[in-house]
Amino acid sequence: MKSKDLRNVVLCKHQPGDHPRKFFRDLNGSLSLDTIERWVEMINETGSIHLSKSPGSPRTASSKTTIRKVKQRLIRKKRVSVRKLARELNISATSAHRILTDDLGCYAYKFVKEPAITDQQKVNRKKFATWIQRTFRKEDTRKILFSDEKYFDVDGVYNSQNDQIWAINRTEADK
Structure with a gap:
């Protein structure tokens, strides 16, 4: 519950003669007894609860x-x-x-990195695939191992994360 909601609850529950401990028990410890007593004192003096500053510590870093x-x-x-x-x-x-x-x-x-494949590279890949298909038999192609290239960096490991x-x-x- 927000501070404003709690203030409204205390304001509605306040009746002359009720003790702040009753509100404390009703709210199940959502507010401290000191806070309830201070707010009841404000109600008795002014008829409402007006806080001079917002509760909590001020925002310093997130200004x-x-x-x-x-x-x-x-x-x-x-x-x-x-x-x-x-x-x-x-x-x-x-x-x-x-x-x-x-x-x-x-x-x-x-950051998504996509390899930039030129039109010439696409043509070359297609030529290579058709050459493999025409030149070798199916059982010969199973003996060929294709692998990706791996780049090693002297400066350190690149972490995409x-x-x-x-x-x-x-x-x-x-x-």
Whole structure:
């Protein structure tokens, strides 16, 4: 239950002469007894419950300026690492992730790499397949082993899991 709903419950249940402990028992500990007593005192003084500030700690990392900075960064560059973004803005990685997902409504989509096959390569592959079909008998083709090429990188291992694009939907990520 939200704080506003709880305030309305306490306001409706308050009758002159009722003790705050009765509300505490009725709410099954949803609110502390101190809070209920403070709210009842406000009702007795002003007739309503008006909090001077919103409950909970203030949002420091997820301020409007930080959200605007993250949004501008996404406009410039879609491929953003949450850790690097957090380091640049001097906030925690959790706060940066929360800004991207909750405040901006973005999701992390994996970058899809598709090999660009030219028309000439398609023609060559078709020629090779027909050559194999005409030149070799069926039992001879079973003895041929085809394998994919593997590229080894001296700089380190490429991890496709880290290659992500932050976007609102898949079509925007594909662009």
